[in-house]
Structure formats: C-alpha cells, structure tokens
Amino acid sequence: MQHNKVLILDFGSQYTQLIARRVRELNIYCEIHPFNKIPTDPDSFNAVILSGSPNSVRGEDVLHPDLSRIRGRKPMLAVCYGAQYLAHFSGGEVAPSNTREYGRANLSFVKDKEAFFSGISRGSQVWMSHSDTIKKLPTNGVLLASTHDVENAAYKIEGESTYAIQFHPEVYHTTDGKQLLENFLVDIAGIEQDWTPQSFVEETVDELKEKLGNDRVVLGLSGGVDSSVAAILLHKAIGKNLYCIFVNNGLLRKNEFDSVLNQYEGMGLNVKGVDASARFLDALEGISDPELKRKAIGRVFIEVFDDEAHAIENVKWLAQGTIYPDVIESVSATGGPSATIKSHHNVGGLPDFMKLKVVEPLKALFKDEVRRVGASMGMDPNILGRHPFPGPGLAIRILGSLTRENVRILQEVDAIFISNLKSWNLYDKVWQAGAILLPVNSVGVMGDERTYEKCVALRAVESTDGMTADWVNLPYEFLQKTSNEIINKVKGVNRVVYDISSKPPATIEWE
Ligand SMILES: Nc1ncnc2c1ncn2[C@@H]1O[C@H](COP(=O)(O)OP(=O)(O)OP(=O)(O)O)[C@@H](O)[C@H]1O
Numbered sequence: 001m002q003h004n005k006v007l008i009l010d011f012g013s014q015y016t017q018l019i020a021r022r023v024r025e026l027n028i029y030c031e032i033h034p035f036n037k038i039p040t041d042p043d044s045f046n047a048v049i050l051s052g053s054p055n056s057v058r059g060e061d062v063l064h065p066d067l068s069r070i071r072g073r074k075p076m077l078a079v080c081y082g083a084q085y086l087a088h089f090s091g092g093e094v095a096p097s098n099t100r101e102y103g104r105a106n107l108s109f110v111k112d113k114e115a116f117f118s119g120i121s122r123g124s125q126v127w128m129s130h131s132d133t134i135k136k137l138p139t140n141g142v143l144l145a146s147t148h149d150v151e152n153a154a155y156k157i158e159g160e161s162t163y164a165i166q167f168h169p170e171v172y173h174t175t176d177g178k179q180l181l182e183n184f185l186v187d188i189a190g191i192e193q194d195w196t197p198q199s200f201v202e203e204t205v206d207e208l209k210e211k212l213g214n215d216r217v218v219l220g221l222s223g224g225v226d227s228s229v230a231a232i233l234l235h236k237a238i239g240k241n242l243y244c245i246f247v248n249n250g251l252l253r254k255n256e257f258d259s260v261l262n263q264y265e266g267m268g269l270n271v272k273g274v275d276a277s278a279r280f281l282d283a284l285e286g287i288s289d290p291e292l293k294r295k296a297i298g299r300v301f302i303e304v305f306d307d308e309a310h311a312i313e314n315v316k317w318l319a320q321g322t323i324y325p326d327v328i329e330s331v332s333a334t335g336g337p338s339a340t341i342k343s344h345h346n347v348g349g350l351p352d353f354m355k356l357k358v359v360e361p362l363k364a365l366f367k368d369e370v371r372r373v374g375a376s377m378g379m380d381p382n383i384l385g386r387h388p389f390p391g392p393g394l395a396i397r398i399l400g401s402l403t404r405e406n407v408r409i410l411q412e413v414d415a416i417f418i419s420n421l422k423s424w425n426l427y428d429k430v431w432q433a434g435a436i437l438l439p440v441n442s443v444g445v446m447g448d449e450r451t452y453e454k455c456v457a458l459r460a461v462e463s464t465d466g467m468t469a470d471w472v473n474l475p476y477e478f479l480q481k482t483s484n485e486i487i488n489k490v491k492g493v494n495r496v497v498y499d500i501s502s503k504p505p506a507t508i509e510w511e
C-alpha cells in the first residue's frame with residue numbers, strides 16, 4: 001500500500017525529530033530529508049515541512065534549499081528558520097531581534113476564519129526560539145497571527161498552500177501545536193491519517209522481503225526492546241535466514257546473559273549466545289575517557305560480529321535494533337549541523353573489511369513507537385516493558401577506568417535496586433533505572449570500624465523517548481530500604497546517593 005507521505009526538510013534544528021513525532025502521532029507517515037537532498041519526484045510526497053535551524057538567513061552560512069519543484073505545488077509549512085527563509089528571499093525582510101526571543105509567548109492576534117488556525121484562539125500559548133525576526137512579510141504574504149513581541153508570528157502566501165510560523169508547533173509547550181499541524185496536514189493538505197503500527201509492520205515486512213530476498217542476515221540481539229522487535233520483524237520477513245547473536249560483553253546486568261537466552265527460547269528465533277567478556281574487558285583496561293570507552297566497545301562489538309559472521313556461510317547483512325534517538329545523538333540525523341552528544345556504540349557504519357550491508361528496520365522510530373509496533377505483533381509485554389539498557393552496558397556507569405571487580409560490585413548494586421523496584425511495583429512506572437559507580441571513596445563507620453569505600457549513585461528517570469527526561473520522585477521509604485540493603489550486602493560500598501538531575505542539562509547515562 002502506498003501511504004501518504006510528508007517530507008520534512010531538515011535545516012539542522014534540534015527539534016526536527018520532534019516534528020516527525022508529532023506528525024506520526026497524527027497517524028501520518030513522514031520522512032526527514034536534508035534540506036539539500038529533496039527527492040526528485042515531487043509526487044512521492046503530499047506535503048512539505050521546513051524545519052528550524054541554528055543558522056541565520058542573514059549569515060554567510062545561510063542554507064539554501066532548492067524549492068523550485070515544490071513551492072506553490074505542494075502544501076508547505078515553514079517553521080522558524082523556514083518562515084524566515086521564505087520571507088527573506090521572496091520580497092520580505094528579516095533582521096536581528098532587539099532581544100532574543102526564547103520560550104513562552106501568547107498569541108495576541110489570530111486572523112478570523114482561517115482553516116490553519118481553526119480551533120485555536122487568541123491567548124493560545126506558543127513556544128519561541130529565535131534571534132532573528134521577520135520584519136516584513138514576503139510578496140503576497142498575509143498576516144495570520146501575532147504575539148506581543150513578534151508581529152509576524154504566522155503568515156500565509158496568497159494563492160499558494162504555503163504557511164509559515166515563527167514559533168515551534170512541535171514542542172510540548174506550544175499548547176495547540178498538534179492542532180495546528182492537524183489543521184495543516186489534514187484539512188489543508190488533505191492527507192489521510194492511515195499510518196499505524198499495523199501498517200508499519202505490513203509495509204516493513206514487505207520491504208524487508210524485497211530488499212533481502214533469500215540473503216542471510218546476522219542480527220545483534222541484546223535482550224532489549226529494540227533488537228527484539230527488530231528480530232521479530234525480520235523473522236516474519238525472512239524466517240530461517242535470520243541468525244541472531246547475543247554477545248556477552250561482560251558489561252551486562254547480573255545473570256543477564258543466561259536469563260536473556262532463556263527468554264528467547266520458544267520464540268522461534270535462532271539465537272546464539274557468544275561469551276566475549278574477556279575481549280571487551282581487556283580492551284577497556286586502563287581507559288577512563290567516556291568517548292574512548294564507547295569507541296573501544298564499538299570496535300570490539302564489530303570484531304566479534306565479524307568473527308561470528310564468518311562462521312555463517314554466505315551471510316550478506318548485519319541487522320541492528322538501532323532506533324532514531326541513537327542516531328540523533330551520535331551524529332546529526334541527516335548529516336546536518338546538529339551537535340554530537342555521545343557516540344552510541346551501534347551508530348557510525350561498519351568498517352570496509354566487514355563487507356556486510358547494514359539493515360536497521362527501526363531506524364526511523366522512537367522508543368514508544370517501537371513498543372507499539374511490538375505490541376501489535378503480539379510480543380511478550382515483559383520484553384516490551386524492559387527498561388532500555390545501553391549497548392556499552394555497565395562500562396558507561398562505572399566512571400573512570402573499570403576493573404572486573406568494579407563490574408561485579410556494580411552488578412550486585414544494580415540487581416538490588418532493580419529487584420526492589422519490581423517488588424515495590426515501581427519498575428513499570430519508571431522509564432529507565434540503574435546504578436552508577438563513582439570514582440569516589442569516602443569515609444564511613446561500620447561496626448565501630450572506619451571504612452574508606454566506594455559510593456554509588458542510583459538513577460531513575462521518566463521519559464517517553466529518552467530525548468528529554470526527569471528524575472523520578474521515588475518514595476523515601478523505598479530509597480531508605482534500598483540504600484540500606486546495598487550497603488549491608490555489597491562489600492566495598494559504604495555510601496549511596498540519588499541522582500536528581502533532569503535531561504537536559506544532564507543526560508540519562510553518566511558517560
Ligand atoms: N549484547 C549485545 N549483543 C548483541 N547485540 C547488541 C548487544 N547490545 C547491543 N546490541 C545491538 O545494538 C543495538 C542498540 O542497542 P540498544 O541498547 O540501543 O537497543 P536494545 O538493546 O535493542 O534496546 P534497549 O534500548 O531497550 O536496550 C541493539 O539493538 C543490538 O542490535
């Protein structure tokens with residue numbers, strides 16, 4: 001089935017992916033493409049959204065999309081930089097704002113009887129994030145809305161289905177943002193809301209069949225949600241040609257290697273457990289820099305996969321459960337100008353020597369979307385409900401250089417924390433939780449004796465997609481009991497603290 005498709009042109013905004021989320025929440029399929037790689041066939045999409053950008057239309061680094069085949073022919077919504085771009089280069093004027101405008105604003109004027117603003121009235125809260133401002137509308141521009149500080153907060157172009165807004169409809173704090181997108185996509189562009197988890201499964205399986213044919217595929221299976229859902233999708237498409245490899249990198253949770261292998265029994269998948277812990281731990285010896293650790297782990301993962309791939313005759317593809325946020329935070333999603341935060345172990349391509357092509361069926365989905373896709377295939381809620389766990393595992397939760405002893409200590413601490421969350425019925429209320437071993441010794445007193453031992457931090461966050469997160473207000477009694485149990489049972493730890501930082505400005509993992 002051919003879906004309606006929305007094209008999102010990325011100019012490097014941190015929010016581009018959020019636009020995609022919002023569109024998909026409306027059950028409309030969309031794809032993000034770099035601003036300078038517009039698909040050549042305009043009939044392959046039904047509407048276009050231009051994202052914001054860190055760049056300025058007035059600067060030397062102005063980003064110029066070639067809109068000649070689209071403008072006036074496809075419904076277009078230009079956000080922030082996009083709105084400034086259309087103004088600046090089509091007869092309007094953009095200038096620096098007197099004051100930078102970030103955050104909350106309210107619409108002080110909304111033009112009557114405009115389909116674009118249907119259901120949205122004066123006073124509605126919008127979120128701004130810009131330092132340039134549109135001084136004069138472009139040729140044929142019609143003012144649609146203003147805020148107290150920004151006169152040209154929204155406009156359309158007479159005679160075209162082109163709309164532009166200075167504020168960000170995609171962020172949570174623009175209260176009617178979703179309504180606005182719906183007005184544009186459904187009422188103005190006439191797009192059907194037919195993109196659902198079921199349709200994603202059907203289409204992805206068809207695409208995978210076509211792409212992979214009779215080829216053999218090796219998949220990195222981690223026990224986590226993403227790779228498990230990817231495995232089931234691939235299994236539906238190519239059955240016995242799928243070879244799953246679960247690597248023990250020595251950095252898993254306590255007993256996780258065995259329990260994950262057990263969990264996959266009975267699912268019809270062909271899973272091989274590979275114990276490579278010594279290789280990983282040796283490679284990490286003496287490394288304390290977070291990025292170097294991640295790079296070392298990524299390298300060993302590749303070596304192990306390469307070895308395993310050689311053991312399967314004629315294998316052509318490596319499949320991974322990579323999802324969208326992995327990509328966004330490692331490298332800019334589209335090769336655009338957004339910043340690298342952390343190098344996720346599974347992103348960045350394969351070295352030439354591997355000769356395997358990569359297939360990542362979930363690369364465009366957010367975590368909650370992956371869970372819905374898994375549920376629509378009838379997967380076990382216990383797998384789908386698992387907290388995310390990073391591929392580099394406990395290595396990025398042991399600050400500084402790690403030793404086998406430190407890994408063991410953290411495994412014990414983590415096991416107590418997680419099992420208590422489960423027994424207190426808190427596990428499903430928390431998006432992700434874990435413990436961090438700090439490179440700090442402090443003085444304590446146990447049984448009248450002085451101790452000088454390690455400190456662990458507990459972290460539990462709520463989130464929907466890992467892109468932003470807040471710490472969870474766990475009950476004091478729970479923290480009290482857990483802290484006590486950790487210090488009493490885990491030799492080498494005499495202090496427990498609770499991490500109360502949100503993301504941003506912190507991140508979920510400490511490294
Ligand atoms: N121990 C492992 N063995 C094999 N492959 C792995 C392992 N750890 C990670 N991977 C690969 O790296 C990908 C990314 O890991 P990541 O932790 O982001 O996802 P996940 O483990 O599938 O899901 P979750 O985020 O829920 O933990 C996995 O989907 C998988 O393909």
Ligand SMILES: O=c1[nH]c(=O)c2[nH+]cn([C@@H]3O[C@H](COP(=O)(O)O)[C@@H](O)[C@H]3O)c2[nH]1
Nearest residue numbers: 343344345388389390391392466507508509
């Ligand atoms: O597979 C992964 N490989 C990695 O290298 C990696 N680093 C972070 N994470 C997970 O991503 C989410 C966001 O983490 P941060 O806020 O720490 O960036 C959280 O869920 C993290 O656990 C990783 N997952």
Ligand SMILES: NC(=O)CC[C@H](N)C(=O)O
Nearest residue numbers: 052053080081130131132
């Ligand atoms: N969020 C944006 O798109 C900002 C656009 C432009 N860089 C400005 O500061 O005005």
Ligand SMILES: [Mg+2]
Nearest residue numbers: 224389390391
């Ligand atoms: Mg994982």
